């Protein structure tokens with residue numbers, strides 16, 4: 001069904017129809033919700049009577065899918081409403097309709113991302129709790145640097161995830177205002193009550209896609225974090241590092257090499273960061289230079305967000321399983337962190353505590369290292385027990 005056949009009477013060329021068709025079936029529940037809100041406002045304005053509102057509500061509740069032969073989800077819903085559907089578009093346009101539905105979608109995607117982040121962070125925290133005092137080497141430049149604990153390192157992952165949560169919460173807040181009542185761009189002459197939380201400017205309301213960009217940004221940063229975590233998991237599970245063994249439920253084999261246990265989950269999480277960044281830059285480029293208010297270019301906003309939502313849930317779900325089951329080799333970790341050279345900074349600081357200027361202390365220890373005569377000072381309380389920090393983090397994530 002064409003919603004605009006009164007103006008353009010002839011048949012559209014199939015090539016044109018196919019090109020214009022929106023892949024927006026995923027928007028259906030959210031468009032149904034936005035349409036219901038609109039119907040209630042039409043009822044309050046006296047444009048739909050009680051029986052018509054009841055019929056709209058009943059029919060909306062019965063719509064389960066859209067027909068691919070419709071131009072988009074909005075056309076499909078209007079067609080499936082039948083005769084009463086001929087009244088539903090009063091005071092609205094697909095421009096405010098799609099923005100309203102997409103905002104509901106993004107808000108929901110943020111809620112989902114939050115739940116998946118929480119599940120993953122809690123899994124990491126459980127592991128940090130069990131290894132709050134397990135020594136491991138800490139790295140800079142991927143060279144052994146100073147001793148830390150496994151719990152300390154895992155808590156660093158949790159910090160990244162805590163900021164990710166805040167970014168998704170911000171995107172959800174950006175998506176919350178309602179563009180309903182904006183019509184095509186200039187509102188309506190009909191006296192329809194505004195939705196609570198209505199956006200101030202109807203031109204902005206139909207043109208704005210910042211909330212989608214904010215979501216894609218939150219997803220891109222999250223994936224950047226997951227790529228760093230993924231990279232560490234890949235390294236730690238190599239024979240060379242040998243810090244951990246993959247759980248069978250989150251490892252893959254090789255189709256040719258019988259001995260292999262591959263970290264595909266960690267690798268794909270790392271790889272999807274590139275795609276997630278591409279989705280953000282892609283939509284930025286789409287929105288860039290677009291004259292206000294609505295332009296059909298904006299139909300390109302949905303596929304990247306749909307795909308990001310799927311990847312966020314998928315990657316966090318799989319990594320949660322991996323982290324729950326990974327088997328850390330505490331002996332290997334401890335052996336690697338017992339390398340005396342990791343304590344060279346501590347030795348220099350011990351001299352500082354005795355009044356030696358730091359640069360002199362640094363030179364003194366460095367020459368011992370070069371001469372092969374360096375001996376590590378007693379560990380003392382060097383190895384930070386992060387139990388208290390784990391407990392505090394668990395409290396925040398409870």
Ligand code: ARG
Nearest residue numbers: 022072094095098296298299
């Ligand atoms: N499918 C369109 C989109 O996703 C809906 C809005 C179309 N509006 C219009 N005036 N052609 O953006």
